[in-house]
Amino acid sequence: MLQIQTIREKSDFVIKELKRKNFDAATIVDQILSLDAQRKAAQLEHDNLKAEKNAASKEIGQLFKSGQVDAANQLKENMGALGEKIDALVEQMRQFEQALEAELVQLPNIPHSSVPSGNSDEDNEVVFQVEEVPTLDDTALPHWELAAKYQLIDFETGVKLTGSGFPLYTGKGARFQRALISYFLDQATEAGYLEVQPPHLVNEASAFGTGQLPDKEGQMYHATQDNFYLIPTAEVPITNIHRDDLFKEADLPKKYTGYTPCFRREAGSYGKDVRGLNRLHQFDKVEIVQFVLPEQSYDALEDMKNHVEGLLKNLGLPYRILRLCGGDVSFASALTFDFETYSAAQKRWLEVSSVSNFEAFQSNRMKIRYRPNSTEGKAKTQLIHTLNGSALALPRIVATLLENNQSPEGIHVPEVLQPYTGFSMIR
């Protein structure tokens, strides 16, 4: 959610910048400015009447105390009408505030100045790509066939247990997943992230805080009986750890990592592109999250980008890094880098990570603030910046590792994973 001050102070700038996300904000911004003014007027009147009432109430108290009952009762007479006026204004304010918020949450985050213009993923800027991608001969198998051949993943039983998109990992397949999770968590810990195990179900306030609600309600599984949502990413519980918190400047940055399964309904997606592990309803992911001072958030983004890049290098995967264009960068993000690995058997790039700076967009919703250091007096609180990234999402990593590392002898396990798997080949 954008800050109302930003819209008040530079509405033209907001409209112009959101155009780069292909979002026409003119009408909404006008609405917001008008509602904001109305809310302010109602509040002003309310405050004055309330002050009058508070003073009178205090006086009544004094009168009763000094035994002037008649005078007190007379004063009470006038209170009724005043009270009604105040009640009406409170109701007005509530409505203006609600309407204002309803408009505000519709505005996406302002894209960073480096975000290229464009409408779709074809306009994303490739900021790095390995010099050559591996090629396999014609006998090479896609990962779903390798998974069957070596009994790593049982998709059919997953369908039996739950439905499509809920695979059952077996034997070395299960062990391989566990190895990746441990490896990713250890790497993040080494990089200074605190490991956490968050809940996999969250309440409404948390889902709202990171921006899943109200817009993306249909993408989450909803446990209606208790009104909990299954997390679509660990970003949701981890970022909400600090919802409503007020930091001292010295407390920042805060860095967290966590492994969770992720649940996504992905309604209506079927076919070749989603075959095997390419797109699932439940998958595993290790997430990294940072809470930082505003002026440090782009350094932090670079830091996270380097971390993810290091993981891909260590795994020996061919990858590229994309700077998402205005049309492809997400609603809440100011700047996003996507990481894709090349799947040699499918001959296409698969997204395995997305690293984003949300600036103050999420922290505004969640009221995550800090108090700047100040030599004189108390500085006003300011919103912190939040960032997150996948480090990494497992299924497509598994897919590309299986495909790219296949040979007649079996599938080679990257060296960095061998201490975790306990085997160097899948045969």
Added chain:
RNA sequence: GGAGAAGUGGCCGAGUGGUUUAAGGCGCACGCCUGGAACGCGUGUUGGGUGCAAGCCCUCGCAGGUUCGAAUCCUGUCUUCUCCGCCA
């Protein structure tokens, strides 16, 4: 799931209808003191809205209600604790 108790500022804790505009303490910040510190003394210290400012308004888990007036009374709800039941 049942019965009972409790939720007050960064923390502890007083407060059962009107100088509570939330006592007191700890912590923190600044100042005095000091060669420098500790101790001591003084001032400040919930968060938010509005305003140049003084001020005014809201905020005692959350949401309603009663009242001229609510931290305080009533209803609902969430969380925590104790006991019972169930349980990895």
